[in-house]
Amino acid sequence: MVKILIILAVIYFGYRHLKNKMLGDMGMDGSQGNAGQASTDDVMVQDPECGVYFPLREGVPGLVNGKNVNFCSTKCRDAYMKKNS
Template sequence: MIVRLLMLAGIVYLFFAVRSLFRRSSGRIHGAAGEPVDGGPARIDDVMVQDPVCGVYVPRQTALHVRHKGNDIYFCGEACKDAFFSRHP
């Protein structure tokens, strides 16, 4: 009885070990041409920018962008943009 229990525990352990190997290999990072890039950093799709009024970080692609006095300024929303320009005409 104990031998069967130990065999069952060994089989369950092997199943989960093989499953975790497959999960790790399926989560590989791929380069531009589709080739795997092992050990390399993940590609960053967007950069977070900070709203100067409220301090919230937002993705640059979705932030409101304004060029003011030669500087790129990003806002989380219209209210923060309006508040900024009421203080900095």
């Protein structure tokens, strides 16, 4: 029984490692300059409206001229969209 748990743990961590490696190999487009980040969960992005850096997963996504842009708040998103539409 314990053996099964160990095997599951190995598979789980192996999978996570593989996933991170794959994400790293795909590479970012380089525009953010933070390709050294291992996990997408902790990627910091800059709000184009106010210039503040925030974790991508906490951002507010918006579509500006067909491009996906992330903002720190809906307030910034609305202001940016107003200026760029």
